[in-house]
Amino acid sequence: MTGNATQFQNDADRLTSDLTHRQRIQSAMTKYYAARYPRQAIFRDWQEGRQTAAETKWAGINELDKHLAEFEKNAVSRGTSVHWTSTSEQARQVIVDIIRRHNAQRIVKSKVMTSEEIHLNQLLESLGFEVVESDLGEYIQQLKNEPPYHFVFPCMHLSREEISDLFENHLGTAQTHDPEALTMIARDVLRKKYIEADIGITGANFIVAETGMISITENEGNARLTAALPRVMITLVGIEKILPRLADLALFLPMLATAGTGQPLTCYNTMYGGPRQPGEVDGPEEWHVVFLDNNRTTLLADPEQRDALHCIRCGACLNVCPIFKNVGGFSYGTTYQGPIGSVITPHLRGLQDWKHLSSASSLCGACTETCPVKIDLHHHLLHNRRNAVAEKPGRLESLLWQGFTFLMKRPWLYQTGLRVGRLLQPLHGLVKGDILDPARAWTKSRELPEIAPVSFRDYWKNRPLVSAGDRKGGPP
Amino acid sequence: MKITLFIPCFIDAIYPKVGMAMVQILEKLGHTIEFPGELTCCGQPPFNSGYWPEARRLARPVLKRLENAGAIVIGSGSCGAMLKSFYPQLFAGEPEEAAANALSAKCFEFSGFLVNQLGVTDLGASFPHKVTFHDGCHGLREMLGKQPPRELLKHVRGLELVEMTEAETCCGFGGTFATKFASISTAMGEVKCASAAETGADYMVSNDSSCLMHLKGLLDRQGRPLKTLHLAEILVQS
Amino acid sequence: MTERDKIFSRIRDALKTASPKPGSHHLGHHPTAQQPDSLTAARTAASGARDWLPSVGHTEAEWITLFTKNSFDLRTSVIVAADAGAAHRQLRALSEAEGWARVATHGHGIAAGASAALGLNQINTDGGYDVHALERCDAGISGCDALIAQTGSILLTTRSGGGRALSVLPPHHVVIARLDQMVPDLPSAYELLHHTYGPAQWPSMITIITGPSRTGDIERILVLGAHGPKKLTVILY
Ligand code: SF4
Numbered sequence: 001m002t003g004n005a006t007q008f009q010n011d012a013d014r015l016t017s018d019l020t021h022r023q024r025i026q027s028a029m030t031k032y033y034a035a036r037y038p039r040q041a042i043f044r045d046w047q048e049g050r051q052t053a054a055e056t057k058w059a060g061i062n063e064l065d066k067h068l069a070e071f072e073k074n075a076v077s078r079g080t081s082v083h084w085t086s087t088s089e090q091a092r093q094v095i096v097d098i099i100r101r102h103n104a105q106r107i108v109k110s111k112v113m114t115s116e117e118i119h120l121n122q123l124l125e126s127l128g129f130e131v132v133e134s135d136l137g138e139y140i141q142q143l144k145n146e147p148p149y150h151f152v153f154p155c156m157h158l159s160r161e162e163i164s165d166l167f168e169n170h171l172g173t174a175q176t177h178d179p180e181a182l183t184m185i186a187r188d189v190l191r192k193k194y195i196e197a198d199i200g201i202t203g204a205n206f207i208v209a210e211t212g213m214i215s216i217t218e219n220e221g222n223a224r225l226t227a228a229l230p231r232v233m234i235t236l237v238g239i240e241k242i243l244p245r246l247a248d249l250a251l252f253l254p255m256l257a258t259a260g261t262g263q264p265l266t267c268y269n270t271m272y273g274g275p276r277q278p279g280e281v282d283g284p285e286e287w288h289v290v291f292l293d294n295n296r297t298t299l300l301a302d303p304e305q306r307d308a309l310h311c312i313r314c315g316a317c318l319n320v321c322p323i324f325k326n327v328g329g330f331s332y333g334t335t336y337q338g339p340i341g342s343v344i345t346p347h348l349r350g351l352q353d354w355k356h357l358s359s360a361s362s363l364c365g366a367c368t369e370t371c372p373v374k375i376d377l378h379h380h381l382l383h384n385r386r387n388a389v390a391e392k393p394g395r396l397e398s399l400l401w402q403g404f405t406f407l408m409k410r411p412w413l414y415q416t417g418l419r420v421g422r423l424l425q426p427l428h429g430l431v432k433g434d435i436l437d438p439a440r441a442w443t444k445s446r447e448l449p450e451i452a453p454v455s456f457r458d459y460w461k462n463r464p465l466v467s468a469g470d471r472k473g474g475p476p
Numbered sequence: 477m478k479i480t481l482f483i484p485c486f487i488d489a490i491y492p493k494v495g496m497a498m499v500q501i502l503e504k505l506g507h508t509i510e511f512p513g514e515l516t517c518c519g520q521p522p523f524n525s526g527y528w529p530e531a532r533r534l535a536r537p538v539l540k541r542l543e544n545a546g547a548i549v550i551g552s553g554s555c556g557a558m559l560k561s562f563y564p565q566l567f568a569g570e571p572e573e574a575a576a577n578a579l580s581a582k583c584f585e586f587s588g589f590l591v592n593q594l595g596v597t598d599l600g601a602s603f604p605h606k607v608t609f610h611d612g613c614h615g616l617r618e619m620l621g622k623q624p625p626r627e628l629l630k631h632v633r634g635l636e637l638v639e640m641t642e643a644e645t646c647c648g649f650g651g652t653f654a655t656k657f658a659s660i661s662t663a664m665g666e667v668k669c670a671s672a673a674e675t676g677a678d679y680m681v682s683n684d685s686s687c688l689m690h691l692k693g694l695l696d697r698q699g700r701p702l703k704t705l706h707l708a709e710i711l712v713q714s
Numbered sequence: 715m716t717e718r719d720k721i722f723s724r725i726r727d728a729l730k731t732a733s734p735k736p737g738s739h740h741l742g743h744h745p746t747a748q749q750p751d752s753l754t755a756a757r758t759a760a761s762g763a764r765d766w767l768p769s770v771g772h773t774e775a776e777w778i779t780l781f782t783k784n785s786f787d788l789r790t791s792v793i794v795a796a797d798a799g800a801a802h803r804q805l806r807a808l809s810e811a812e813g814w815a816r817v818a819t820h821g822h823g824i825a826a827g828a829s830a831a832l833g834l835n836q837i838n839t840d841g842g843y844d845v846h847a848l849e850r851c852d853a854g855i856s857g858c859d860a861l862i863a864q865t866g867s868i869l870l871t872t873r874s875g876g877g878r879a880l881s882v883l884p885p886h887h888v889v890i891a892r893l894d895q896m897v898p899d900l901p902s903a904y905e906l907l908h909h910t911y912g913p914a915q916w917p918s919m920i921t922i923i924t925g926p927s928r929t930g931d932i933e934r935i936l937v938l939g940a941h942g943p944k945k946l947t948v949i950l951y
Contacts, residue, residue: 009657016663026667031934042768049766054736055756062733062753065725078918084718136940137931153931160932179932183797183940190941211916221882221927221942227919228878229845239721244758246907250900251759253922254767254865264768264784264865267928268882268942269923277918281839281877293721301728307736311926322646326663360657362650362664363524364613374736379565385526393527401527408485408517408534418489439656445662446693449490456483456492459512460499 004333005356011331012360021157021396025325028156033321035262043258053255054374057310060209060242064300067209067242068291074212078274083290088118091292095120095201095234098288099129102232104198108190110216110223112203113151113313114236114292116335117348121202132193135220136186143170149329151336152260152315157328174196190222200230200284205312210245213273214289217256219266224434227272233284235272239291240300240309246271252312259314259372299347305380308343310373316379317367323360324462332357339367343380351388358384415457422451478508480545482583484555484686485517491685497708498551498586501599512541520558523566524651532565539563539575547593548583551708553615553684554651556585561618585615587707588685591624596629603713604634607705608677610668610691612684613646625683625707632710642671649690665694672701683707763901770864770898777863777896778950784866785948788925789938794893795802795951798824801890802831804949805855808888809834814852817885818843820876822857825890828949829855839876845883854943856885860906861948863898867924868948870909871917878919887943888928891950 014419015021040046060067072082085091091114099107107129115121124131133142137154141147143166148154155163160177167173173185194200202223204214214235216223227233243252249269258265276283299309318324318338329337334345334357342357358381367377389397407413427447431437439448481504483495499509519534538559542548550556560583567576590596609625616622622644629637648654648664655661669691672680680695680702682688688704695702715723735756740814770780778794785792793808796803805828809817818837819829829836837843837851848854858870868889881889896901903922911917927942938944 012657013659016659028934043766044769045766049763051737051767052757052759052762056759058733058736059756059758062729064729065722068722068725078916084716084721086717086721090717134941135931136929136934140931147681153934155931156934158932159847163932179935180937182932183929183937187939187941191849194941196851211912211921212794213916219927220929220940222940223876224882224921229881238724244568245760247760247763247901247904250904251754251763251766254900261930263924264788265867265922265924267924267926268921269924270919272919273916274918276873280872280918281842283872283878283918291721293724297721297724300725302729303733306733310736322648322667323660325658326667338564359525359653360660362613362648362653362661364646364650365617366613366644366646369617382524382526382562382565382706385524386528387526389526389528397525398527399532401522401525405522405530405533409537411514414516421489436655441658442693444658444699446665446690447696449486449689449693451489452492454492456488456495457513459492459496460513 002353004069004353007333008331008356008360012327015327015331019254021328022326024326028153029319029325032262036258036316039258039262039264045364049251050372050374050421053251053372054307054310055431056243056248056251057373059309060244061240061300061306061309064239064242067244069231070209071207071212071242074210075274077210078212078277078286080212080274081186085290086293088294091118091236091290091294092120092123094290095236096123096127098232098234099199101125102198104232106197107131107199108193108197108226108230109133109201109202110203110218110226111138112201112236113335114203114238115201116147117294118292120236123230132190132191132197134193134226135218136183136220139186139190140166143167147335150315150318151313152318157453178337194225194229197230199232199234200226201234201236202226204235204241205256206243206249208236208243208246208249208271211273213246213271215243215253215269215271217253217266218219218242219261221268224268225271227270227284228282231284232288232408233275234284234288234290236290236292238296239293240296255372256312256314259316299344302347304383305343305347307375308340308347308380310375311340311344312373313379314372316370316372320366320370322362322364322366339377339381340375343377343384346384346388351384352392353386355388360387415455418451418455422453425451478546479511480510480548482515482518482548482550482553482555482559483511484550486689487551487685490689491706494551494685494706494708497706497712498549500712501590501708502706504551505594506597510545514639515541518555518558519566520555521583521651523558523562528566535563535566536572539572539579542577542579546590547587548579549586550583551586551706552686553585553612553618554686556583557614557618559583570602585683587625587628591627597627598687599628599631599711601711601713602633605679606636606638606675606677607679607681607710608638608640608672608675609643610647610672610680610682610687611644612682612687615683616644628707628711629681635710638675638677640671640675642668645671647687647691649687651686653686654690661690662694665690669694669698669700669702673700678703680704681707681710715937756872759849763803764899767899767901768864774893774896777898778893781861781863781866781896784863788866790866790925791945791947793947793949797951798827801949802828805888805890806832808947809853812852812886816851817853817855818848818851818876818880819855820880822874822876824892825855825857825876828890839880845879848879848883851884853886853888854880855890856881858889858895859910860895860903860915861891861950862897862900862903865924867922869903869920869922871911871920873917875921881921881923881928882927882942885939885943886945886947888947888949891948893950
C-alpha cells in the first residue's frame, strides 16, 4: 500500500468510529436534501435537463481547442490578458509575476478551488504577501490552517462553538454561538480587506467561448466585491470549464444552484467580460485570466472518462455519497473530495498513488444518479480499478483472482469446495473474531452467514420430476 | 413461457430458499423453469476488483450458455446488474460485444420481471407483519427502480410496509469492499440498520440477498431483533 | 513553442479519439474515430433550456405574481407602486423607516429620479466615487436591465446598475424598475442581453441577483448579509 492508501485507511477507521463527526455531517446533509429535492421537483423535466446539460458540456469539451481560442479572441479584444499554464509551477509563477509587477502587498481571494490545487496561498504567504480568503467558509478554514473539508461547504465539519473559539483566538472577538453574529464578525473584518486590497483573485465556474466571459456563482457577494474594488483582478481557472454559448448559462446556473445547495439560483451569478471598459465607473484596470492545465489534458486523452471534465463542481455527488458521509472530507487527502475526486485525482496526480480511492466504494451509484451533468462516476471508479491492475497488477491479488477463476470455472470443484466449507464451518467458532480468524475483516463487526445444509443446486438436482402438465398449474 | 433462472453463488450456497421460492412462484404462474447448473459465477468479484480478463473468463461461459435462452431472471440485483449493464462494458471492443448486448436485453431482476414483464402484482401471499424495504443499489439504479418490489409488497395480505428514511442509501456491502474497507462498510451498514430499526418493523426485506447477508451479520452481532428476508421468500408465504 | 501552443497541441492530440455521447454508458461503447457531425447533433442548453426549467405561466400578470412569490421566499421585499410618484413616496417611506442619511445612485433615469426625490446627501457613481464614501452609504439605489419571474432575480450590468460596486457594497440595495421590464425566464433574460449588448457592446460585468447576500457556511444555517447587502428591495411601477 502507498502512504496515501494507508493514511486513507487509518483516517477511515478513526472517523467511522467518531459518531459526533458522523452525526454532524449527516445532519448538514439532511438540511441539504430538504432543500434540494423539492427544488429539483419543480423543474419541468430535470432528467431531460441533465441530458441537455451533459450534451452541451460534451460538445464543448470535444471541441475544447476551438472554444478556448474563441474565448481568447473575444476576451483579448476587450483588453483582457490571457495566460496559459501547463503546470502548477507555471501558474504560480505567472501569478507572482503579476503581483510583483504591481508592487502589490495585499491580496483578497474569493473561492478558487484551482488555487488549492496549486497551493497558491502557501506560496504567496511564504513570499511575504498578505492573502485573505473572503468566502466565509474558506476564511474560517484559513484561520484554522486547514484545507476546505468539502469543496462547496468548506467548514461543514465545524460547530458554531468551534468557530466562535477560532474567532476569539485569532480576532479577539467575544464568544457567541449565534451564526448571524459570527457571520457579522467576518463581514466586518473582510470589508476592510476588499477596500485595501491591491489584487483580487477569483476562480470561475464557467468560461463562455462565444462572448469571452467567465461566470462566477456565489451567495455571499465576496466574489463580486473581489472583482469590483482591487485595481487588478486575476482569475485562475481550469481549461475544462468551457461552455460554448452565453445562453447555455440559462440552464447551467439553475442546475448548479439546485444540485449544489437546493436554491433556484445562488444570490449572485456574475459574468465578467473584461477589465473596466471605456465609460465604466469602476472595476479593475487589468484583468488576467490564467488558464491551468495541470494534467487535465491527460484526462482529456482518455475518451472513456473524458466526461469527468464536464464536472461543474456542484458537490452533489459528495452530498449523497455514503462513503463521504462516513469518512468525511479530509480522509481523501485530495483537493476534490468524494466521488468526483476519486475519479479525477488518479488522472491529475498519478494512478498508482490514488487508485485506493477508486476501490473505496461500494459502487452504489448514488453519485451518478445525482450528477446534474450525468458523469458516469461509479463506472469510472471501475475503470480506474481496471486501469490500475492493467498497469501494475498486485502479485498476491492476481494469484487470488486466478485461483478464484479456476475454481469457479469448474462447477464440480466449486461444489466440492462448498461441501468442505460446510464441514469446516462449525470449527470457525474456535477462532471467530480473533487474530487467527481468516474471515476477521468480516467477523470483527458481523456474524458470518452459514452455508445451507442443502444448496440450491442439490435441491434442483434432487427434486421430484414433475410432468410439464403438472407444473403448468396456471395462475391461482 | 420458458424462463431461465440465474442463481448466483451466494443464493446457491447460503440462501437456497430464495431460489426455491422463485421457482415456486414462477411455476405457480404456469411457467417452465430452466436452471443451468453449470454456471456458478457471473464474474462480478474479479470485475469489481479490476481484474477484467479474469472476469471475462468467467463471463464467457455465461454468455455462451445463455445465448439461446429466453427471459433470464436473476434473484439478485447485483448479479443482475453484472449481466445486464456490466457485461456490455466488459466486452466492449471484444468479439463478444454483440452477444453481451443481446444478453443484456433479456436479463431481468426478479421483482421487475414479475411486475413489468408478466404484469403480476398479486401473488396471493399473506404475511401479517410490519416490514421495511431496503433498495439494493444495483437493483435500484442499474436495473428497475423503486416501484416493482413495492407493488408486490402492497398486495401481500396483512403486510404493513413502513418506509425508512435511508431506504435508498447503500447498505455498505459492495462485495470485496465489505472486507477491504471493513470499517466504512460497517459504518454504512449501521446507518442502514438504525434507520430500519427506527421504523419499528419486524423484518427488513430486500430484493438482494447479498445486501441482506451483510445486514443480517450486523443485526445479529448488535443483537437487534430485526429479521431479514428476501422479497421472494415473502411472496410464497400464505 | 509557447506554453499556449503546447497546451493546444495536447488538446488536439487528446481529441483525435471521440468520446461517447453522454447517457450511452449502459450499452457497451468504445472509443471511435471522430465522427464529423456527431457533435453538431448534440442538444445545446442555449436553445433548449426553456423546455426543462420550472414553468412560469403565460401572461405578464402570472409573471409578476411568480416574481413576487419567489422574492418572498428569497427575502427580497417587493413593492408595487401605481406610478412614478407613488414609487418615490414608497422609497421615501423606506428611507424614513430605516433612518437613511446618505445614499448612492447613478445616472439611470428612474433610479436617479427616485433618489433625487429623497432629498438626502447622495453619491452619484457615474463620475467615479470614493470607495470609503460608498461604503458608508445606507443604501445603493440602482436601475436594472430586467426582472426574471422564474427565479425572482434582478438582471443588471455595469451600465444599468451604476458600475460593479453600487449594487453590492452598501448594506441595502434598492432597485427601481418598470413592470414592463419583467421577463418570464432565464432564456428570455439571455435573449434580452444579446439584443441589448451583443455582439460588440458587452459591459464588463453582468450579474443576476437573486435575493440579498447570504451564507449557510455555519452549520448550514441561513444568515443574510454575508458580504453584500443585508437587504434587497425592488420597487416596481
Ligand atoms: S461530478 Fe457531478 S455531482 Fe459531482 S461535483 Fe461534479 S457535477 Fe456535481
